[in-house]
Amino acid sequence: MAKSLLLVGVGGQGTILVSKILSEGLLEEGYDVKMSEIHGMAQRGGSVTTQIIFGDKVYSPTINKGEADVLVSFEKLEAARYVPLLKKGGTLIVNEEEMYPLPVLGGLEKYPDGIMEELKDKIEKVISINARVIAEELGEPRSQNIVMLGLIVKALGLENIDWKSKIMKFLPERVHEVNIKAFERGINV
Amino acid sequence: MKKLLTGNEAIARGTYEAGCLVASAYPGTPSTEILENISQYEEIYSEWSTNEKVALEVGAGASIAGARALVAMKHVGLNVAADPLFTIAYEGVNGGLVVITADEPGMHSSQNEQDNRLFAPHAKVAMVEPSDSQECKDFIKHAFEISEEFDTPVLFKVTTRVCHSKGTVELGSRVEVGIKEYVKNPKKYIMTPANAKTKHLEMEETRIPRLMEYSNNSPLNKIEWNDRKIGIITSGAAYLHAKEVFGDTVSYLKVGFSWPLPDKLFREFAEGVDKLYIIEENEPYMEQFIKAMGIECIGKEIFSVCGEINPQIIREAILGEKVEEGYKLDIEVPSRPPALCAGCPHRGIFYALSKHKNKIVVTSDIGCYTLGSAPPLATGDTVICMGAGITAGIGFDKVNQMADRGKKTFGIVGDSTFFHSGMTGLVNAVYNKSNMVVVILDNRITAMTGHQENPGTGKSLSGVEAPQIDIEGLVKAIGIKESNIRVIDPYDMDANANAINDALVATEPFVIITKQPCALIKDVQKRRANLYCQVNQDKCKKCKTCLRIGCPAISMKDNVVSMDTSMCNGCTVCLQVCPFKAIESFGEEVI
Numbered sequence: 001m002a003k004s005l006l007l008v009g010v011g012g013q014g015t016i017l018v019s020k021i022l023s024e025g026l027l028e029e030g031y032d033v034k035m036s037e038i039h040g041m042a043q044r045g046g047s048v049t050t051q052i053i054f055g056d057k058v059y060s061p062t063i064n065k066g067e068a069d070v071l072v073s074f075e076k077l078e079a080a081r082y083v084p085l086l087k088k089g090g091t092l093i094v095n096e097e098e099m100y101p102l103p104v105l106g107g108l109e110k111y112p113d114g115i116m117e118e119l120k121d122k123i124e125k126v127i128s129i130n131a132r133v134i135a136e137e138l139g140e141p142r143s144q145n146i147v148m149l150g151l152i153v154k155a156l157g158l159e160n161i162d163w164k165s166k167i168m169k170f171l172p173e174r175v176h177e178v179n180i181k182a183f184e185r186g187i188n189v
Numbered sequence: 190m191k192k193l194l195t196g197n198e199a200i201a202r203g204t205y206e207a208g209c210l211v212a213s214a215y216p217g218t219p220s221t222e223i224l225e226n227i228s229q230y231e232e233i234y235s236e237w238s239t240n241e242k243v244a245l246e247v248g249a250g251a252s253i254a255g256a257r258a259l260v261a262m263k264h265v266g267l268n269v270a271a272d273p274l275f276t277i278a279y280e281g282v283n284g285g286l287v288v289i290t291a292d293e294p295g296m297h298s299s300q301n302e303q304d305n306r307l308f309a310p311h312a313k314v315a316m317v318e319p320s321d322s323q324e325c326k327d328f329i330k331h332a333f334e335i336s337e338e339f340d341t342p343v344l345f346k347v348t349t350r351v352c353h354s355k356g357t358v359e360l361g362s363r364v365e366v367g368i369k370e371y372v373k374n375p376k377k378y379i380m381t382p383a384n385a386k387t388k389h390l391e392m393e394e395t396r397i398p399r400l401m402e403y404s405n406n407s408p409l410n411k412i413e414w415n416d417r418k419i420g421i422i423t424s425g426a427a428y429l430h431a432k433e434v435f436g437d438t439v440s441y442l443k444v445g446f447s448w449p450l451p452d453k454l455f456r457e458f459a460e461g462v463d464k465l466y467i468i469e470e471n472e473p474y475m476e477q478f479i480k481a482m483g484i485e486c487i488g489k490e491i492f493s494v495c496g497e498i499n500p501q502i503i504r505e506a507i508l509g510e511k512v513e514e515g516y517k518l519d520i521e522v523p524s525r526p527p528a529l530c531a532g533c534p535h536r537g538i539f540y541a542l543s544k545h546k547n548k549i550v551v552t553s554d555i556g557c558y559t560l561g562s563a564p565p566l567a568t569g570d571t572v573i574c575m576g577a578g579i580t581a582g583i584g585f586d587k588v589n590q591m592a593d594r595g596k597k598t599f600g601i602v603g604d605s606t607f608f609h610s611g612m613t614g615l616v617n618a619v620y621n622k623s624n625m626v627v628v629i630l631d632n633r634i635t636a637m638t639g640h641q642e643n644p645g646t647g648k649s650l651s652g653v654e655a656p657q658i659d660i661e662g663l664v665k666a667i668g669i670k671e672s673n674i675r676v677i678d679p680y681d682m683d684a685n686a687n688a689i690n691d692a693l694v695a696t697e698p699f700v701i702i703t704k705q706p707c708a709l710i711k712d713v714q715k716r717r718a719n720l721y722c723q724v725n726q727d728k729c730k731k732c733k734t735c736l737r738i739g740c741p742a743i744s745m746k747d748n749v750v751s752m753d754t755s756m757c758n759g760c761t762v763c764l765q766v767c768p769f770k771a772i773e774s775f776g777e778e779v780i
Contacts (some may be wrong), residue, residue, distance in 0.1 A: 010525065023355055027193045034321075035193070035355035038297050045741050046527035060433035061321075061354035064501035066515035077523070083516040090515075106565045106736050107666075109523035118518050141755065160251035173758045 002055030004063045005156075008082045009074030010099050011048050014145030019038065019050035021149060021170055025161040026054045036061035038152065045102065047078060072152055074131075075099050076115045083123065090124040093155055095148055098133050127155055134185050140175065143182035150186020194358045196351040199322040200289065201226030202358065203329030208366035209233055210284070211251035213244040216638040217263030217610065218298045219352040220291035223642075224261055232363065237641055237650045240575070240609040241266035245273045245288060249342075252286035253378055255369035260350035261289040262648045264305045265574060269610070271308070276380050277342050281396075283369050284405050285336035287329065288314075289345045291352050293629065294470040295497040300555065300574065302495070304471035309344050309448035313392055315400055316448035317409060320428045322356035328445060331409060335446075339400055344448070348470065350426040350497065354375045361528045375670050397449060405453040409445030412458055419507075420462025420488070422455065422475060426498075427468045433500040434508075450478050457458040459484045466507060479731065494535045529560050531742035532717070532758030534679045535630050539566045540738050540766065541685035542599060542628075548693065549597050550585055554578030554611075556603040557637045557707075558630055562767040569601070573684030578602040579627050584619050586625040597693050598625040605635035605643040606658065612667070618698045619668040626692040626699045630679070631660055661702055669700045671691040679703035682765040708758050719776035720759025724750050728771035735763040735772065 005022070011013035016037055023035045038049055051063045063085060071086040072093045073079030079094045091134060096116060105107040118125050129151060131144040146167060146171040153159055167183060168176050194202065202224050204212060212235040214224040228235040238244035241262040248260035262270060267290045274288065290305040309316035315335055319328040325347065332343040376384050404410060421438040423431050429444050442458040444451070459465050459479070467476040467488035476488035490504040492498065504510045529536050539561040542551060546568075553562055553569040554577060562569030571581050582600030589596050603612040607629050615627060635641040642648045644658040661676055673695055675688040685703075692699045706713045724735075729750055735743050742756040743763055752763075752772075764772040 011527070023193055027191075027357060032357065033193060033355065036350060037353050038349070044527070045530065047525045052480070059428065059429045060500050061356070062497075062499045064499050066513050067501070068515070077525070080518050080520060081522045081525075083518060084514060086515045088513060088515065100741075100744050101523055102739055102741060103526070103530040103564070104523050105741060106739060107733065107745060108564060110521075112520040115520065118520055122516050122518060125468065132216060 001070045002053050002058050003030055004067060005052040005070045005072065006068040006082065006085055007050045007064050007072045007074070008078045009048050010078065011045050013048070013074045014142070015074050016050055016056070017170060018152070019052055019078065019150045020094060021163070021166045022152065024166050024169070025158070025163055026052070029158070029161050032056060032058045034061040041121060047081065049082070070152075070156065072148065076119075077101070080112070080115050083095060083119070086123070089124065091127065091155060092119060092123050092150070093151055094119065094126065095118050095127045095131040095144065096128055097130070097144065114151055123173050127151065128189050131186070138181050138185070140156045140178045140182070143175070143179050146179045146182040147186040150183040151189055152189070154187045190360045191357050192360055193355050194322045194326075195220040195222065195353055195355050196319070196322050196325045196347055197353070198226050199325035199358050200329050201230070201345070201583060203326035205230045205233065206326070206363050207333045207360050208257055208364050209259050209333065210256035210260040210368065211248065212261070213238045213247040214261040215239070215241050215244055215266060216289070216641040217266050218262045218638060219293060219349040220261045220266070220289060221641065222352070223289060224650060227259070235650055237643060239644060241270040241271060245270040245277070245509070248286055248288070249273060249277045252282045252284045253280070253371070254283065256284040257366060258284060259287050259289070261355070262291070263299065264290055264292040264303055265299060265301065267305050268310060269575070272344070274314070275312045278312045279380055279385055279392065280378050280597045281340035282336050282342060283371060285333035286342040287332045287336060287345050288342055289347065290588045292346065292471075294346045294348055297349055297713060302471060302573065304474060305344070306346055306447060306474045309471060311542055313397065314344050314622050315339060315341045316346060316446070318346045318424045318445055318447050319351060319529050320425055320443070320445070321351065322354070322358045325351065325433050326358050328409065331537065335403070337666055339396055339403070341400070346425070346447070348426055363722050366650040372737075400450070401449045404446050404449050404451040407446040407451070410451045410454055411443055411445075413441040413443065414461070417462045419720060420458055420465045421468055422458065422465065422479065423468040424475070425470065427470050430498055430500045430503055431468050434503045440473045444475065447475070450475060453774065455479055455484065459486070466500065468492065468503060468547055500629045519550065526563055527560060528563065528741055529557065530708050531740055531753070532708035533557070534703065534708065534760070534762045535561060536566070536738055536740060536760070537679040537682055537762045538630065538685050539568045540762065541682060541689055543568045545689065545693070548595075549599050550589065551599045551601060552578050552582035552585055553601045554603065556606050558601050558603060561601070565737045574721050575606050576602070576614050577605070579611050579614030579618060582625045582627070583614070583621065583623045586623055590624070600627045601691070602627065602629055603636070604629065604631040604633065604645045604660065605641075606615065608658065612663065615664065615667050615669075615700075624696065626695070628701045628703065629660060629664075629779070631704050633704055634707045634710055636709070637706045641706070664700050664702070669698055673697055673699045674702070676702045676704060679705050679773065680762060682761045682762060693712060708760070714758070715779070716778050717758040718779055720774070720778065721752070721754040721757040721776055722759055722761060722764050722772050723752055723754065725771050725773055728769050730771070731766060734766055734768055738762055738766060
């Protein structure tokens with residue numbers, strides 16, 4: 001049975017990189033993997049989504065309403081935006097990071113209060129962390145996404161795959177050490 | 190060896206394996222990565238052409254000279270390249286010529302969602318449609334062979350879900366097909382009316398019937414017989430979605446070679462099933478053909494021509510299954526539209542223009558600056574297609590004058606767009622004595638599609654040093670008087686204001702060139718890494734003027750205006766617009 005994973009976030013947060021690392025690892029494990037991404041204008045602070053489906057045989061690369069087994073959100077407002085795609089009984093993994101969209105920054109719209117409470121109230125399985133705090137402790141705020149990778153790997157029970165070599169493959173050498181640490185922190189939350 | 194590749198990466202790989210020698214393109218989502226990946230193969234000469242028409246003509250020339258050539262573009266790019274396409278169809282090829290059209294059902298980042306399959310019957314060129322990454326690689330090799338065997342360019346139609354989805358691909362090795370001999374042949378390659386008449390007839394009488402025969406026997410069109418109660422004719426990503434829903438419980442005719450369409454195969458399949466559905470994205474391209482054959486089928490009665498198809502849509506339309514909704518929250522989620530980046534050099538000039546909202550009309554263009562039309566800057570009246578920032582402005586300005594509206598027209602264009610199709614527009618503005626103002630936002634990169642080199646950047650696609658085309662010199666050569674040109678730094682708000690004021694009173698075509706590189710260019714990021722602005726809370730009167738520049742680094746939380754200093758690159762536009770001098774700048778450039 002194929003498992004579907006929807007990753008959402010804000011342009012620049014590194015969601016696509018995490019999706020690439022995940023897909024490579026899953027392929028190595030012998031799964032048929034399909035990954036689909038929507039970008040283009042997303043680099044300019046817009047909402048970004050990538051979808052990974054893995055299993056014995058996967059045809060369609062898309063996840064629809066109520067179909068995602070796991071929803072990973074790199075920002076909590078984006079979690080609220082995409083929960084309609086999460087399957088009833090599915091797992092939500094969320095970074096408690098807050099990033100204001102432009103209409104909120106300009107005072108045209110409001111960033112809602114109590115998102116985490118609402119998510120935890122409605123969804124049975126919620127795993128949340130503040131990846132920014134962990135990444136800042138490590139001295140590299142940009143490694144938030146790799147902290148999230150560790151958390152995802154743990155939640156999916158995929159610890160047996162050699163993720164460290166994948167991280168090293170996709171990231172420049174000077175940040176290998178800090179990102180390996182970030183990954184370990186994520187896996188041990 | 191198996192590798193996980195996107196459709197675009199697989200197309201690049203297939204192009205390499207097919208022995209292709211020349212590849213050209215203009216960047217555009219979702220096609221951009223095809224050439225970026227091809228450029229990694231040293232065996233293939235690859236280039237960013239100034240626009241899609243140029244790219245196709247480069248490819249056609251290479252093909253006639255005897256090499257296999259690939260040309261890539263997004264769907265709207267084929268409109269630009271339509272002129273050569275229709276005539277190259279007559280001339281045919283020497284080395285194989287494959288033209289990729291990357292369509293965007295759903296318009297994730299495009300201005301329309303045209304279905305470019307319709308170009309194939311119109312231009313009378315063979316067409317191939319893969320469904321996934323493996324097919325992208327395999328079919329591109331078929332496409333080169335078809336092109337040479339039938340003496341036709343081949344249109345290779347993909348969509349976002351094919352281009353940007355990753356799947357496993359079995360790699361092969363490159364076959365060197367070399368360069369074919371070129372024999373001068375004016376009857377084939379010089380399309381004067383007399384020669385073209387002969388070629389048109391030859392196409393109709395020989396090439397197309399041969400292609401039709403091929404379509405019915407092509408390995409790219411295949412029937413999968415399963416249970417025959419339901420039969421589905423489908424192509425591209427729609428095949429994968431259908432397969433996801435029905436698996437092996439229904440029969441399929443998967444069309445991978447889609448012009449000319451396989452009439453005999455359609456009839457055979459239709460006769461073999463009880464109920465026939467056509468599942469295709471956007472236009473009823475196959476459906477109309479099948480219905481015209483007198484075959485009963487169901488298609489757009491239950492599927493929309495708008496947007497992408499997905500398994501859920503198929504499940505609902507054919508099986509009537511309402512899918513169980515996911516979770517629903519009670520809170521209202523604000524939108525998150527894309528925005529000009531923190532430190533984007535376009536922000537200053539847009540803010541300066543927004544100060545004249547009642548006196549000006551802004552015809553904008555395709556690129557990051559399209560985002561200048563979004564609130565709070567909200568500076569833009571039209572966006573049509575590449576180059577129209579200038580040309581639509583010419584027309585708009587003429588009517589503004591006829592109607593005596595007393596409004597000046599400002600046309601916006603980026604550096605890459607100026608080279609793409611802005612130059613001819615500027616020639617037109619000068620020639621036809623337009624009184625408009627053209628604002629060329631030169632940020633030294635093709636930014637929106639992810640930083641591709643262009644004739645202004647000093648580097649080619651392969652990273653080799655290239656001559657830099659001088660935009661100011663070009664503008665002068667086109668005939669804009671020196672007194673009507675302002676070259677400014679758009680981070681300097683006085684310079685922006687002065688240039689606009691001069692432009693407002695000009696009685697001849699006027700050009701403002703803003704020069705400041707994109708904030709996301711790696712070297713720029715390094716150079717500006719230590720620069721940032723900060724709000725002095727003692728002086729801040731919370732007037733919110735700084736919020737009106739729409740910078741993602743500035744926010745107001747709990748009635749405190751603050752700056753995300755990690756995002757800020759110290760462009761100082763906010764500092765300059767603050768009426769209370771409450772924003773201060775810090776740090777120095779890294780040299």
